[in-house]
Amino acid sequence: MTTATIHIASSAPAKAQPQPRCGLCSFNRLCLPQGLDEDAMHRLEQIISRRRKVQRDEQLFSMGQGFGSLYAVRLGHFKTAQVNQRGEQQITGFHMAGDLLGMEAIGTGQHSCSAVALEDSEVCEIPFGRLQELVAEVPELMHQFHRVMAREIQREQAVALFLGNMRAEQRLALMLTSLGARYAARGFSPASFQLRMSREDIGGYLGLTIESISRLLARFRKAGWISLNNRDLRILDLAGLQDLAAGRFAPECEAA
Amino acid sequence: MTTATIHIASSAPAKAQPQPRCGLCSFNRLCLPQGLDEDAMHRLEQIISRRRKVQRDEQLFSMGQGFGSLYAVRLGHFKTAQVNQRGEQQITGFHMAGDLLGMEAIGTGQHSCSAVALEDSEVCEIPFGRLQELVAEVPELMHQFHRVMAREIQREQAVALFLGNMRAEQRLALMLTSLGARYAARGFSPASFQLRMSREDIGGYLGLTIESISRLLARFRKAGWISLNNRDLRILDLAGLQDLAAGRFAPECEAA
DNA sequence: CGAGATCTTGATTTCAGTCAAAGCTGGTGG
DNA sequence: CCACCAGCTTTGACTGAAATCAAGATCTCG
Numbered sequence: 169m170t171t172a173t174i175h176i177a178s179s180a181p182a183k184a185q186p187q188p189r190c191g192l193c194s195f196n197r198l199c200l201p202q203g204l205d206e207d208a209m210h211r212l213e214q215i216i217s218r219r220r221k222v223q224r225d226e227q228l229f230s231m232g233q234g235f236g237s238l239y240a241v242r243l244g245h246f247k248t249a250q251v252n253q254r255g256e257q258q259i260t261g262f263h264m265a266g267d268l269l270g271m272e273a274i275g276t277g278q279h280s281c282s283a284v285a286l287e288d289s290e291v292c293e294i295p296f297g298r299l300q301e302l303v304a305e306v307p308e309l310m311h312q313f314h315r316v317m318a319r320e321i322q323r324e325q326a327v328a329l330f331l332g333n334m335r336a337e338q339r340l341a342l343m344l345t346s347l348g349a350r351y352a353a354r355g356f357s358p359a360s361f362q363l364r365m366s367r368e369d370i371g372g373y374l375g376l377t378i379e380s381i382s383r384l385l386a387r388f389r390k391a392g393w394i395s396l397n398n399r400d401l402r403i404l405d406l407a408g409l410q411d412l413a414a415g416r417f418a419p420e421c422e423a424a
Numbered sequence: 425m426t427t428a429t430i431h432i433a434s435s436a437p438a439k440a441q442p443q444p445r446c447g448l449c450s451f452n453r454l455c456l457p458q459g460l461d462e463d464a465m466h467r468l469e470q471i472i473s474r475r476r477k478v479q480r481d482e483q484l485f486s487m488g489q490g491f492g493s494l495y496a497v498r499l500g501h502f503k504t505a506q507v508n509q510r511g512e513q514q515i516t517g518f519h520m521a522g523d524l525l526g527m528e529a530i531g532t533g534q535h536s537c538s539a540v541a542l543e544d545s546e547v548c549e550i551p552f553g554r555l556q557e558l559v560a561e562v563p564e565l566m567h568q569f570h571r572v573m574a575r576e577i578q579r580e581q582a583v584a585l586f587l588g589n590m591r592a593e594q595r596l597a598l599m600l601t602s603l604g605a606r607y608a609a610r611g612f613s614p615a616s617f618q619l620r621m622s623r624e625d626i627g628g629y630l631g632l633t634i635e636s637i638s639r640l641l642a643r644f645r646k647a648g649w650i651s652l653n654n655r656d657l658r659i660l661d662l663a664g665l666q667d668l669a670a671g672r673f674a675p676e677c678e679a680a
Numbered sequence: 681c682g683a684g685a686t687c688t689t690g691a692t693t694t695c696a697g698t699c700a701a702a703g704c705t706g707g708t709g710g
Numbered sequence: 711c712c713a714c715c716a717g718c719t720t721t722g723a724c725t726g727a728a729a730t731c732a733a734g735a736t737c738t739c740g
Binding site: 250252253254256258260270272273274275276278280300303304305307310311314315316317318319320321322324325327328329331332333334372373375377414415416 | 512514
Binding site: 334376398 | 695697698699704705
């Protein structure tokens with residue numbers, strides 16, 4: 169199996185692979201190293217056991233699996249998903265460079281969701297035990313770790329907010345503008361990017377069916393908010409989308 | 425205003441009010457002190473600045489307010505809610521003795537939701553700065569703090585799961601059985617308890633309208649799953665409710 | 681006791697889901 | 711190089727679950 173080949177390559181002896189250098193990573197502002205001085209950052213680099221390549225559709229970790237490490241996305245995109253008893257999956261998030269994965273498992277020692285690469289990707293593996301030791305010694309790292317965890321709580325709350333009381337078109341508009349904002353924070357265009365996930369994943373995230381997603385995207389396109397072919401998205405009217413997401417006016421009201 | 429009076433009373437000099445004693449609190453297993461030895465627990469007690477009474481409908485903290493402390497519920501019940509642009513509120517959770525409130529604000533320094541007492545309640549205020557100092561010195565406290573934060577992430581994910589892909593009756597069944605389980609963990613009856621929140625709050629939590637809640641409760645009652653008058657709930661058929669929550673069979677299938 | 685808040689019930693509407701079919705697209709092999 | 715196939719996406723017709731609108735009933739508390 170090709171997967172195995174890749175794994176072997178990625179877990180080659182440390183000498184063959186350069187030690188990850190947080191200081192050189194362009195996403196360190198968004199990640200654990202934020203705010204660390206050079207010495208602290210170096211100590212953090214030391215405990216990152218290795219980089220790991222994860223190819224498209226491969227699982228980084230799976231629901232129920234024992235927890236040992238956190239993973240920082242270096243490159244590529246992931247989705248995290250929970251599966252309920254009947255096999256339907258709720259996508260709990262999409263994750264890009266600088267995001268930290270696996271925190272939900274700290275409490276129980278078992279992952280409560282699985283993480284799957286949406287494209288060929290790469291993560292830094294951070295053994296949690298060693299991170300906790302370091303966190304106790306480096307106050308600024310501890311603060312940042314707590315901020316990152318809290319950010320995750322807030323992100324989940326925001327998901328609950330839109331799942332609980334936004335209409336379908338609001339949810340989608342919010343998702344598109346949020347993705348743009350996240351790309352902007354990483355120095356990419358907020359208005360022009362690829363959707364790395366399938367329509368099905370979008371539906372699973374927003375609590376909607378694939379058909380609804382398709383119809384909504386068509387509607388947005390016709391209204392001139394976006395242009396889209398396949399997965400290449402361009403936001404043409406950000407303010408309009410934001411208004412829609414905020415529910416500031418129903419689309420029908422425009423005619424009046 | 426009576427609120428003011430209460431506040432003054434609750435912030436009386438420490439001598440007038442006994443220092444909170446985590447060791448004596450019957451909910452410490454569920455809270456930060458879990459797993460601490462006597463010395464560590466004593467140090468934790470030292471930083472708890474005071475107990476604070478919060479009367480019914482009073483806010484413990486509000487959305488946008490600056491963050492300084494976490495709060496452990498000692499007594500009573502709270503709801504946390506986010507309000508969107510149009511004034512609709514999404515209830516993000518119900519909280520009872522042993523639960524920790526305010527963690528979502530660690531990342532930004534501002535509360536992203538407000539917490540309101542559902543009945544006259546009491547909390548332990550834990551200044552976050554001092555907690556962080558102590559956490560760095562007491563590894564077991566650090567571990568427990570991380571577990572508590574991770575538990576919160578998992579809780580929010582579970583909310584997203586049911587808001588995203590469960591039907592109305594499943595959501596309500598899950599909420600009732602979960603409440604029962606939480607009471608059980610606190611040594612109370614899992615099958616017989618008071619709903620401390622209004623129908624409107626239930627609806628706000630489950631992403632449903634008040635009318636739907638009312639109809640569903642009537643349906644559950646007629647089906648013999650529960651008995652209910654006003655807010656006094658008794659779960660008569662836990663297995664049935666759990667099956668319903670898990671979607672193991674549609675209610676219509678019974679006849680067939 | 682009475683007024684306002686909370687809760688219940690019924691009739692109707694609507695948004696999104698389901699079912700069904702057809703169109704793309706990108707990868708594979710002849 | 712092109713044809714074909716499987717999976718993904720779009721579109722349409724219909725259905726259904728929950729929202730909305732509208733009375734009433736009941737509870738709470740001054």
